[in-house]
Amino acid sequence: MATGGxxxxxxxxxxxxxxxxxxxxxxDSDAAxxxxxxxxxxxxxxxRAGYLRMAEVHRSTAARHLTAARLQDDYVARLSSWSxxxxxxxxxxxxxxxxxxxxTSAAVTLAGATLEQLALAAxxxxxxxxxxxxxxxxxxxxxxxxxxxxxVTAAGSALLDRWPxxxxxxxxxGIGTVVAVPLSLxxxxxxxxxxxxxxxxxxDPDTFAEVAEALTRSMILSVDGDPGMYGATDLRAxxxxxxxxxxxxxDCPVTDALELIKARAFAEGVSVHSVAERILRxxxxxx
Numbered sequence: 001m002a003t004g005g006x007x008x009x010x011x012x013x014x015x016x017x018x019x020x021x022x023x024x025x026x027x028d029s030d031a032a033x034x035x036x037x038x039x040x041x042x043x044x045x046x047x048r049a050g051y052l053r054m055a056e057v058h059r060s061t062a063a064r065h066l067t068a069a070r071l072q073d074d075y076v077a078r079l080s081s082w083s084x085x086x087x088x089x090x091x092x093x094x095x096x097x098x099x100x101x102x103x104t105s106a107a108v109t110l111a112g113a114t115l116e117q118l119a120l121a122a123x124x125x126x127x128x129x130x131x132x133x134x135x136x137x138x139x140x141x142x143x144x145x146x147x148x149x150x151x152v153t154a155a156g157s158a159l160l161d162r163w164p165x166x167x168x169x170x171x172x173x174g175i176g177t178v179v180a181v182p183l184s185l186x187x188x189x190x191x192x193x194x195x196x197x198x199x200x201x202x203x204d205p206d207t208f209a210e211v212a213e214a215l216t217r218s219m220i221l222s223v224d225g226d227p228g229m230y231g232a233t234d235l236r237a238x239x240x241x242x243x244x245x246x247x248x249x250x251d252c253p254v255t256d257a258l259e260l261i262k263a264r265a266f267a268e269g270v271s272v273h274s275v276a277e278r279i280l281r282x283x284x285x286x287x
Contacts, residue, residue, distance in 0.1 A: 007082070007083055007090075008083075010075075010079055010230055011079045013226070014073075014075045014076045014079070014230070015072070015076055017072045017218070017224065017225070018069045018072035018073050020224060021065045021068040021069035021218060022065070022066070022069040024061075024062075024065040025063075026062075028058045028061045028065060029058070029062040031054075031058040032058035032062060033055075035052070035055035035058065036055045038051045039051035064210060064213050064214050067100070067210050067214040068214040068215075068217075068218035068219070070100070071097060071100060071214060074096035074100070075096050078095065078096065092121075092123060092229075092230075092232045093229045093232055094106060094108065094121050094122060094127075097123060097193070097211060098123035098124070098127070098195070100211050101195045101198055101207065101208055102195075102199045102203035103195055103197055103198040104124055105122075105123055105124050105126045105127040105130075105195075105196035106122070106123045106127055106193065106196065107120060107121065107127040107128065107131045107194045107196075108121045108183070108192075108193050108215060108220075108229070108233075109131055109134070109142045109146075109191045109192055109194065110190055111143075111189075111190065111191045111192070115143055115146055115147055116135075116236075116258075117134070117135045117236055118191075118235070118236055119233050119234065120135075120233065120234050120236070121228075121229040121233040121234070122232075126174070126175060126196060127194070129173055130170050130173060130175060130178070130194070133169045133170055133173075134166060135236075135262070136265060136266045137163075137166050137169065137266075138262075139163045139164075139165055139166045140170070140178075140180075140194075141153075141154065141178045141179070141192070141194055142180045142192035143192075144180065145182045145192040146182055146189050146190075146191055146192045147189075148182075149182045149184055150182065151179065151181045151208070151209065152179070152180045152181075153177075153178070153179045153180075153205070154167075154177070155176060159171060159176070159177070159178065176197060178196055179195045179198060179208055180195070181205070181209050181212045183215065183220065184216065185216055185217065185221055190220065190221075192212075193208065193211065193212040195208055234273070236272075236273075238273060238276045239261065239273060239276040242261060242275070242276035242277075242279040243257045243258040243276075245279060246260060246279065246286055261276060261279070261286060264284075
């Protein structure tokens with residue numbers, strides 16, 4: 001948990017990021033307006049269409065920067081409120097992401113080339129548990145959104161039909177609707193934003209996509225961002241380290257070792273991370 005000084009540092013960092021994002025929003029809004037003015041003065045239809053396309057690009061970029069600024073502002077407000085409350089849990093940046101998506105449960109997962117989760121940031125325990133199920137079972141909305149590089153939505157019986165293992169398991173957590181949108185840049189997908197049980201009518205898929213783009217460009221892949229989501233991102237490094245140990249002990253492929261660890265975690269009803277830690281401490285052997 002952050003100390004008073006650390007909390008102040010977090011607030012200052014978020015305020016700086018909000019200011020940068022807001023300045024970029026204003027710059028792109030001005031550029032969009034200039035292109036719209038030029039479109040009105042264009043001597044040909046082709047030139048007019050070109051200016052309007054540029055205006056649209058700047059408007060879209062401005063909207064993304066504004067979303068990024070609002071996410072930072074929300075985090076500052078949560079930190080400020082928390083600093084005045086004794087004993088309250090430290091707020092998570094992802095809680096604001098979830099709120100922007102019209103829910104309390106959302107998670108960001110970063111994935112590697114084989115679609116295995118490399119890192120996870122969640123807004124609450126249901127979101128974390130849902131992503132843990134994806135990691136254990138090898139199927140689910142974030143995985144599909146990352147693989148297909150497009151939004152994925154399922155609710156009710158469709159949730160059960162689409163993912164035979166994940167669907168019933170996540171329904172057992174009390175989750176009835178899932179939406180996942182890819183975190184992509186220039187055609188390369190690095191993971192997904194998963195949203196659980198969003199309030200119907202409060203937000204829409206376009207909102208989720210805009211939040212995902214703001215996270216990708218302003219937090220995860222930006223030189224002045226914070227891919228760790230202010231310290232709330234859990235890396236799967238220990239899991240992969242434990243997989244390497246099991247691989248050596250059993251003389252098997254590392255992918256098989258990882259599956260053995262997942263199976264042990266699923267059988268015990270605990271997180272893969274906790275099983276990995278026991279392996280690394282020499283308290284557990286699998287296989």
